[in-house]
Amino acid sequence: MSAHLLVVDDEPLNLEILEEYLEDSGFTADYHSSGESAWAALESGDPPYDAMLLDRMMPGLDGMTLLRRIHPDPRFRTLPVIMQTAACSPEQIREGLEAGAYYYLTKPYERDNLLAIIRAALSDAKQRKLMLEQEADRWRGIHFLREGYFHFHSVEEAGQLATFLAQACPIPDTAQLGLSELLLNAVEHGNLGISYEQKASLKQEDGWQEEIRRRSELEENRSKIVQVQVSRDPEHLRVRIEDQGDGFDWHPYMEFSPERAFDPNGRGIALARMMSFSELEYQGRGNVVVATIALKGEAA
DSSP states (O other), X not given: OOEEEEEEOSOHHHHHHHHHHHTTSSEEEXXXXXXXXXXXXXXXXXXXXXXXXXXXXXXXXXXXXXXXXXXXXXXXXXOOEEEEESOXXXXXXXXXHHHTOOEEEESSXXXXXXXXXXXXXXXXXXXXXHHHTSOGGGGGGGGGOSEEEEEEOXXXXXXXXXXXXXXXXSSHHHHHHHHHHHHHHIIIIIISOOOHHHHHHHHHTTOHHHXXXXXXXXXXXXXXXXXXXXXXXXXXXXXEEEOSSOOOOOHHHXXXXXXXTTSSSSOXXXXXXHHTOSEEEEETTTTEXXXXXXXXXXXX
16 A cells, blocks of 8 residues: 655654654655644645644644644545544543544554554545545435435445435535444444454454455355435434344444544544434444434525
8 A cells, every 4th residue: 555644743753763664664755843834735735645644742833733724624625634642631532533633643652553553544535535536416316315225235335325325414524424434334343244353453454455355255245235224304314224243232332432542443433423423323232223413404
């Protein structure tokens, strides 16, 4: 996996260590010692960056302030930001997540952890870009939907359906983020039976997508589908998702966990609940989830 990275840290020694870690990794990088120069490099767009490794605590334009400038800018809507920090209290991590840093590294960290997080961020961003590139205009008629039923099989179809359903929501980008998380989980963890620990290991080894393809072709998985029921009233859109897996203990994943903030996976359900939905409810053994998106204030 090749990519061009923007690395920002005010400490020369840290930049030297990062440059050493990234050597022979397949990534190229530009290194900046201030938030101001990093912002100028981003704005120039030459070259474009695939991911950003950002120090939280810097003089002048610090990491959090720079992140708040980047996140709402449509030019950087798919740029994944990895926050490297010694500030790792739950409140500080939540603040970073809300500002748009979905990936974390706690200083000091090992080279393997750094590369695993970068690969995970790039993989997620690539998937998100593909979803956003769908032609949303042709789906404007979904606003007339009152009830619908869908079923799908693959990761690719999960992304397409998430993008489609998000067009019925007041803020499609935010809704798409949460819906794609739930629909992808229904395939990966539900129908294909990939556990949290297995996915973390696969992400670290950059073998996640290959394992998805392998399991999808197994005889016992070929006919499995995810069923989706959508209902809409003037105030809410509800999406019920049911997979054919064994379920899981969803309770630990509903709340944000600082311990998982530094893993390459495991933050998605809490993020979706916090940012995308007004309600999120798992049912039964965990193979059914109902997401509710408030439409209040939108013309129905």
